[in-house]
Amino acid sequence: MKHWPRLHDSYIARIVSISILMTWGVLIGLTVVLTFADDIGNIGKGSYTINHAIAVAALGLPGHAYDLFPTAAVIGSLLGLGELAATSELTALRALGLSRARLSVSVALVLAVFTLLMVVNGETLWPWASQRAQAIRSIRHSDMVVSRYDGLWAREGDMFLSAHGGEQKQRGGDQWLELRGVRLFEFADDGQLRSIANASTAEHRGDHWVLHDVDRIRFDGKSVQRTKVASERWNSRLSESILAASVTRPGNLDSAQLRTSIDYRKRNGLDSSQYERIYWGRWFYPLNVLALCLAAAPFAFGSLRSGGYGKRIFIGIVFALGFWLLQQVVTKLAGIYHFDFRIAYAVPPMIMLAVSNYVFRQRSG
Numbered sequence: 028m029k030h031w032p033r034l035h036d037s038y039i040a041r042i043v044s045i046s047i048l049m050t051w052g053v054l055i056g057l058t059v060v061l062t063f064a065d066d067i068g069n070i071g072k073g074s075y076t077i078n079h080a081i082a083v084a085a086l087g088l089p090g091h092a093y094d095l096f097p098t099a100a101v102i103g104s105l106l107g108l109g110e111l112a113a114t115s116e117l118t119a120l121r122a123l124g125l126s127r128a129r130l131s132v133s134v135a136l137v138l139a140v141f142t143l144l145m146v147v148n149g150e151t152l153w154p155w156a157s158q159r160a161q162a163i164r165s166i167r168h169s170d171m172v173v174s175r176y177d178g179l180w181a182r183e184g185d186m187f188l189s190a191h192g193g194e195q196k197q198r199g200g201d202q203w204l205e206l207r208g209v210r211l212f213e214f215a216d217d218g219q220l221r222s223i224a225n226a227s228t229a230e231h232r233g234d235h236w237v238l239h240d241v242d243r244i245r246f247d248g249k250s251v252q253r254t255k256v257a258s259e260r261w262n263s264r265l266s267e268s269i270l271a272a273s274v275t276r277p278g279n280l281d282s283a284q285l286r287t288s289i290d291y292r293k294r295n296g297l298d299s300s301q302y303e304r305i306y307w308g309r310w311f312y313p314l315n316v317l318a319l320c321l322a323a324a325p326f327a328f329g330s331l332r333s334g335g336y337g338k339r340i341f342i343g344i345v346f347a348l349g350f351w352l353l354q355q356v357v358t359k360l361a362g363i364y365h366f367d368f369r370i371a372y373a374v375p376p377m378i379m380l381a382v383s384n385y386v387f388r389q390r391s392g
Contacts (some may be wrong), residue, residue, distance in 0.1 A: 031110040039133040042110060045101030047141065053376050054095045059084050079163050086160040089153040092281075096145050097316050097351065099315060102344055104134050104320045131324050133239045133298070140311045140322055150281050158188060160361075176370035179206065182296075183265040187212040204231040209238065211261075219248055229261070236261040277305040285309075300362035308358070311372035315354065322350055 063084040070077050110128075111117045120130060179190040191208030211224040227240035238259050245252045278283060285306040292299035323346055354375040361371035 029074050034132045035125060035130075036136060039107075039111070039130065040137045043104055043107035043134055043137050044141075046107035046110065047099055047137070049104040050106065051092070051099035054099055055091045058091045058095065059087065062087055075164075081163050082159045083163050086163070089148050089156045093145050093153055094142065097319055098348070100138055100141065100316055101319050101323050101348065104138070105142070105323055105344060107323070108134070131321060134320065134324065135317060139313075142316045146312060154279060154281045154284075160293060182267055183263055185214045186263070186265075187214070187218070188265065190301060191264065204235040205229070205322075222246065234262075236263055236265075277302050280305075282306060282309050300365070300368075303368050304362055307368040307372050311369075311376070314376050315351075315372070317346065318379040318383075319348075319351060323381035325383060349373055 063080060065081060066080045067077075069075055070080055078183070101196045108117065111120075117130070165384070171204045179188070181188045188206075189210045189212070190206040192206075206229040207227070209224075209226040209229045211222075211226070212220065213224075215221050222243055222245045224238070224241055224243040225239040225241075230237045238261050239257070241254075241256045241259055243254050243256075245254075246295065277288070285302050289299045289306060292302065323344060354372070357375055358368060358371045361368050
């Protein structure tokens, strides 16, 4: 008898995995088709072809898989358990001595494997694919541009930078960030404006910036001095990655880049709530998936003799997704009212697990 639980785990894992993969595939497929259809209108712009549109749609797969997995996990798990219940296999397994909690552990093991893959995907493949897709989209404009930015603002200490736009360019093996319409505002410790500099372009080269066509006005006491130079070196800790991250969707950054952006924004008194929300969401992603599915699992159990199994499955899905929506609201409120995102992400799963445990006990009674 000691080998039976392993056999049951394998059998339940196979059924639930197939259900999750089928649900996941349908959700991802629909999303990819809609994305591709929306991108068709861009074919013909610059050197952008249908092959580029197909490549962009394919590169979107890692991101879609990550975002849609929690939903696919809930629906797929309930459908898998529903298939077992419809053939009375859940009843047979329980007759062999396996409790509802033990059967839920079998489902949780499957979810743990898929969730681990998605965590790795979110830190590696997804950010890489997003950057590649962004580079391909830029072909609509110029084969020299990797990506374009508009309306940049950044701060480093007492220096504020404003740029009308920017481009990450590439020539051969050389790649650099070029900002256009640059204005630099330098302030003294007492808040007084010390200088304003206008530059046609600013290029990030290694550990410094090169400003071109610089027109600077300095305010010194009661005097004003104006100087013009063709180019000058600007030594600044303001890195290319910081500026790129400031105009890139936080969801497309890996955790290390998010952490860097959060530290930079806090160091310079800027709002980092959007980045913190995404950052801590990555850490709590596994707990959220597990809690969502366990919260819905009790609705898959129960006597089939009274009918209404489809109704229970529907209620389970709505129940779980309702808690997911609750978490979205709580985390956004955390950003508005500035309380710890770790609390915002931890409370809803804890509530889900408590409710799930209560429902399990009620159904066992």
